[in-house]
Structure formats: structure tokens, C-alpha cells
Amino acid sequence: MTLLTAPPPPATRDLAHLSDESLLSLVAASDDDALAELYDRFGRVAYSLALRILRDEALAQDAVQEAFLGVWRSADRFLAERAKASTWILTLVHRRAVDLVRREERRRGEPLESAPEPAAPETTEDEATLGLQRRLVQEALSQLSPEQRQALELGYYGGLTQSELAEQLGQPLGTIKSRMFSGLSRLRDLLAEAGLEQSYP
Amino acid sequence: MNDPHSLVAPYALDALDQPEEREFEEHLATCESCRQELARLRETAASLAYAAPGPAPPLALKERILDQARADRPNVVSLPRRRSWTAPLAAATAVAAAAAIGLGVWGATRSTSTDPFAAVLARSGARVVPMGDRGALAVAPDGSAAIALSAPNAPAGKTYEAWVIRNGTPKRAGLLSGTSTLRIQRPVGTGAVVAVTLERTGGVDRPTTPPVAQTRALS
Numbered sequence: 001m002t003l004l005t006a007p008p009p010p011a012t013r014d015l016a017h018l019s020d021e022s023l024l025s026l027v028a029a030s031d032d033d034a035l036a037e038l039y040d041r042f043g044r045v046a047y048s049l050a051l052r053i054l055r056d057e058a059l060a061q062d063a064v065q066e067a068f069l070g071v072w073r074s075a076d077r078f079l080a081e082r083a084k085a086s087t088w089i090l091t092l093v094h095r096r097a098v099d100l101v102r103r104e105e106r107r108r109g110e111p112l113e114s115a116p117e118p119a120a121p122e123t124t125e126d127e128a129t130l131g132l133q134r135r136l137v138q139e140a141l142s143q144l145s146p147e148q149r150q151a152l153e154l155g156y157y158g159g160l161t162q163s164e165l166a167e168q169l170g171q172p173l174g175t176i177k178s179r180m181f182s183g184l185s186r187l188r189d190l191l192a193e194a195g196l197e198q199s200y201p
Numbered sequence: 202m203n204d205p206h207s208l209v210a211p212y213a214l215d216a217l218d219q220p221e222e223r224e225f226e227e228h229l230a231t232c233e234s235c236r237q238e239l240a241r242l243r244e245t246a247a248s249l250a251y252a253a254p255g256p257a258p259p260l261a262l263k264e265r266i267l268d269q270a271r272a273d274r275p276n277v278v279s280l281p282r283r284r285s286w287t288a289p290l291a292a293a294t295a296v297a298a299a300a301a302i303g304l305g306v307w308g309a310t311r312s313t314s315t316d317p318f319a320a321v322l323a324r325s326g327a328r329v330v331p332m333g334d335r336g337a338l339a340v341a342p343d344g345s346a347a348i349a350l351s352a353p354n355a356p357a358g359k360t361y362e363a364w365v366i367r368n369g370t371p372k373r374a375g376l377l378s379g380t381s382t383l384r385i386q387r388p389v390g391t392g393a394v395v396a397v398t399l400e401r402t403g404g405v406d407r408p409t410t411p412p413v414a415q416t417r418a419l420s
Binding site: 014015017018019021022025026028029030031032033034035036039040043044045046047048049051052060061064065068069072073083084086087090091093094095098130133134136137138141152155156157159160161162163165174176177178180181183184185187188191196 | 216217246247248250319
């Protein structure tokens with residue numbers, strides 16, 4: 001029996017059974033395989049979101065890259081924050097994309113329905129799951145009032161601030177804030193009814 | 202002037218300008234109800250990401266991200282970490298801490314039921330303690346704990362074994378295969394050290410090799 005003196009070369013590691021949160025804890029320990037697994041889980045939705053906001057492939061790639069490097073560098077902070085991992089990651093992506101779109105002044109505000117990119121064919125189980133989530137969220141969005149939907153879409157996908165929205169729509173700021181709040185609250189209820197998991201009751 | 206409570210939804214949507222954002226984060230530091238509301242609304246706002254249809258990112262993007270991550274890895278050869286794991290909130294400014302807390306109270310996740318690490322973290326007051334670069338320990342105030350180990354698969358005839366060490370006496374705490382999670386079957390309290398060693402299959406009564414992962418004594 002030989003005594004092991006050095007760790008064996010890393011075998012192919014199956015991280016698929018770990019939760020997003022466990023993966024982030026491994027990322028905080030500088031585990032790049034865990035970062036790769038998180039990218040496999042969230043890279044596609046992150047890129048779609050960034051592209052929706054930025055309307056430019058190079059900028060969208062920049063946003064996703066910077067956001068995932070943010071995940072890499074600050075996963076230890078996430079651990080102390082105790083947020084849901086998917087929320088934390090997608091929040092980083094969204095913030096990065098919004099920062100870029102404001103800097104580039106490429107703000108766009110077309111409603112979601114007119115988004116030009118067709119959904120790519122769903123070839124794997126993950127993509128099918130993603131497609132289902134997309135349909136559930138789109139369906140829930142379509143049940144909001146037009147004013148609520150517009151406030152969420154122009155704010156979240158358009159990267160507009162509440163003040164810019166108020167100006168663009170010719171509405172008082174308080175109205176915009178209240179549409180955002182009621183829209184998000186209603187969306188939350190609709191997603192819960194549709195069975196899309198929400199952590200908070 | 203904004204009523205700060207009314208900024209929670211625009212903040213969750215990243216729809217504030219910078220002065221408003223700062224104003225709200227200062228408020229967040231002092232307002233528990235806004236922190237809770239933000240945690241809920243942030244989660245819903247993030248679900249909007251799934252409604253954006255789009256093509257898959259170019260394959261090269263993943264490699265670029267991983268290459269850059271490896272290149273700037275701060276702690277491969279026991280360099281000091283750029284950030285403390287154990288006291289990030291204490292080290293942060295009040296505003297940064299508030300923003301951090303505002304990201305949410307831990308919620309149940311889809312795999313909480315099967316992942317013991319996530320299950321422990323879901324408990325009230327739970328925290329994460331580093332185990333060097335090979336993993337982390339989640340521990341709750343009631344002493345329940347779980348390990349997330351990041352290690353190559355144990356070679357044939359070997360296994361990773363976890364230990365809870367108190368007053369210099371190691372107690373067996375379970376076996377791990379490699380990169381995996383383990384719920385520790387005994388309480389982990391103040392002063393204890395949790396460690397993982399590589400042992401022969403089936404485990405042993407006392408550690409026989411230096412630890413591959415280890416916490417400091419828990420405070």
C-alpha cells in the first residue's frame with residue numbers, strides 16, 4: 001500500500017447534484033469547476049438578459065463576463081449576505097448590464113413582445129426547463145395591467161430610471177413607483193400560483 | 202423628496218439614479234421592514250430575467266470568463282485572501298452592509314431538501330466558516346452543521362473522513378467521497394474544530410493523515 005503523498009490529479013467532477021448555494025460556497029474557496037458549473041446553469045439566461053437590455057452582442061458579453069467575475073471575486077460576500085444564489089447572480093448581471101446601457105446611452109424600451117431574437121430550439125433538458133420558466137414568466141407578465149407591465153419592462157429591460165420613466169410617460173413619479181411596486185407584488189403572486197418557486201410566502 | 206419606503210420597488214428593479222440609490226441604501230441600514238420587502242421584490246425582479254428570450258452565448262465566453270478567473274485567483278498559493286470570509290459585514294461600511302443584507306434573507310431553494318449544506322444554511326442565524334481552499338462549513342446556532350468539500354475524488358481504497366475536534370480529541374463525523382456535501386451527525390459548538398482527512402475506506406477511529414480541510418476553532 002503506497003502512502004499518498006500528493007493529491008491525485010483532479011478527476012472529472014460531477015457537481016450537478018450540488019445546490020446553487022453550495023456551488024457558490026465552493027467558488028468562494030476559489031473552485032473554478034464550481035464557477036464553470038454555475039455558468040452552465042445561469043450563463044444562458046444571463047446572456048439573454050444582457051442582450052435584451054444592451055441590444056449589442058459585444059456589450060452583452062462584456063456584461064456577462066464582468067458579472068461572473070463579480071461572482072468569482074465576491075462569492076465570499078454572498079455567503080455572509082445569505083441571499084438566494086440565483087437571485088444574487090442575476091442581480092449582479094442585471095446591475096452590470098444596466099450600468100453599461102446607461103453609460104452607452106443605448107437605452108431601449110420596446111415591450112418584450114417585440115424582442116427580435118427568437119428563442120433558440122430547446123435541445124437539452126436544461127434548455128427545456130429554461131423554456132418552461134420563460135413561458136411561465138411571460139404568461140404572468142401578460143396578466144398584469146398594461147401600466148404595470150410597461151413600468152416593469154421599461155425599468156427592468158429598458159434600464160430607465162424611475163424619473164426617466166415618469167418623464168417619458170408623462171406621469172407623476174409617485175405613479176411610476178406605485179406601478180412598479182404593485183406590478184412586482186402582483187407578478188410575485190401570479191408566479192407563485194403558476195408554481196414557479198418563490199422563497200418567501 | 203422621496204419617502205424612502207417608496208423606493209424599494211424601483212431599487213429592486215435597479216431603476217434609481219445614483220443619489221437615490223445611496224439615499225435608499227442609507228435608509229435600508231436602519232429599516233428591517235424595507236430589507237424584508239426588498240428580499241421579496243428582488244427575487245421577483247430576478248425572475249424577469251427568465252422572460253428575456255435569446256440565443257445561447259458564444260462558447261468562447263465561458264472560456265474567457267474561466268481564464269480570467271484563474272488568472273486573478275488571489276489565493277492559490279496561500280496568499281492572503283483579499284477579503285475576510287469571517288467578518289465581511291463587520292469590515293464593510295454601514296451602507297455596504299445594508300445593501301448586502303438587503304439582497305435578502307436566505308430562502309429555501311429547490312435543492313434544500315437534498316443538499317445538507319443548503320439545508321443547514323436555511324436555518325435562522327446560520328453562517329459559513331471557511332475550511333481553507335478545500336471547502337466550507339455551514340453551522341447553525343443549534344450546532345447543526347454540514348460540510349461542502351471541494352476535493353479530487355478519493356483514490357481507490359481511500360475515503361475522506363470528517364472530524365469534530367474538541368479539546369484535542371477528534372470524534373468521527375462522517376465520510377465524504379470528494380467534491381460532495383455531508384451533514385455532520387454530531388453537534389458542532391463553540392471551540393470545536395471541524396476537519397477532513399484522507400483515510401482508508403470505511404474510515405478509522407483517529408485521523409492518521411494531515412487534514413486536507415480544516416476550520417479554525419469556532420467562535
